[in-house]
Amino acid sequence: METIKLNKSAERVVDVLFLLSKAEQALTLNEICKALTLPKSSGFELVQTLVYKGFLExxxxxxxxxxxxxxxxxxxxxxxxxxxxxxxARPLLQELNRQTGSTVFLGVEDKGKIVYLDKAESFSVVRPTAKLGSRRFMHTTGLGKALLAALNDEKIHYILTQDDLLPKTAHSNVSIQDVLKDVQAIRDRGYSIDDREDNIETYCIGSAIYDQWSQPIAAISVASMYSAMNSEREQTIITLVKETALKLSQQLGYGGNKLYAN
Known part of the structure; x- marks a missing residue:
């Protein structure tokens, strides 16, 4: 294996930045030097340079x-x-697919519909699927409902009043009042459920994804065959979906620890 020669000054700059990124409060020069075993004189010059360049305050x-x-x-x-x-999201979708054995989707909202951006498909012969780039209703899909519930009430009302809420199956909610009840339930429990509402044979669980400004920008969902679902499997998928959604959100800079505000 090739030996990499590190530049000591550059290494110290990175060490200082990492130290302060993890610190719960601002640190004195003495605390910085002690934590990194730096001589105070060189530590002072390093810190002053970072202040001058705007990386420290x-x-x-x-x-x-x-x-x-x-x-x-x-x-x-x-x-x-x-x-x-x-x-x-790609490696997280693949990991969630491996953990659940089900198809995992990533989607975003565009013009009031959920658009499928990526997927990690189940290897089962019979499995839920969707064509990448396809658009589906926000109010019937687990992916769409997960993102819908994370939007502000004004945006939700706008989306729901643009077109008639058409049913996909006999289980679909087709009134604004029923969809809003579902939205509140999603916010309360922290995840969405599509119980044969978009496809009579599928059961989906989803959650929203947030960016560094705490804005909902996407959603993920795990889609299983309804016939393969039971309460134990459902609870396992719920936990994994919520963990994955929060992990992806935090990788995007989200600072919160909850996926929905009640």
Whole structure:
């Protein structure tokens, strides 16, 4: 294996930034130097350079405590802007597919419909599927309902009043009042359920995905054959969907620990 020669100064810069990114509060120069076993003189020069470049800020001028600056934030945002949701989601979709054995979908809202962006399909001969790029109703699919419930009430009302709420099966909600009840139930429990509402043979569980500004931007769902669903399997999938949705959201910069506000 090739030995990589690290630049000591660059390594120390990264160490300081990582230290302050994990710290629960601003740190003094002494605390930084002690944590990283840095000589105080070189630690002082390093910190002052990072302050000058905007990567650190002095939080308390009296105590001389330091925190991450706007430069660090801008660098992080630049990274996130170059990483699409699909790129970040792909390995998580595959892992969720492996854990559940079911088809996993990623979708976004566009013009009041849910658009299928990516999927990791089950290997079962009989399995739920959807063509990438296809559009389906927000009010009948687990994917669509998961995202719908995360939107603000004004946007929900706009989507629901653009077209008639057409049924896909006998189980579909077709009144605004019933859909809004479902939206509230999703918010209360933290995930969506599509119980044969879009396809009479499928049962889906979904959750919304959020960005660094806590805005809902996508959703994931696990789609199983209704005939293969039981209460134990349902609870397992619910847990995995919520964990995966939160993990993906946090990778996108989301700072919360809940997927829906009641």
């Amino acid at each position: 002095i939080e308390d001028t009296r105590l001389k405590t330091y925190k991450l600056g706007i430069g660090a934030f801008e660098t992080g945002i630049a990274y996130l802007s170059k990483m699409s949701v699909s790129q970040l």
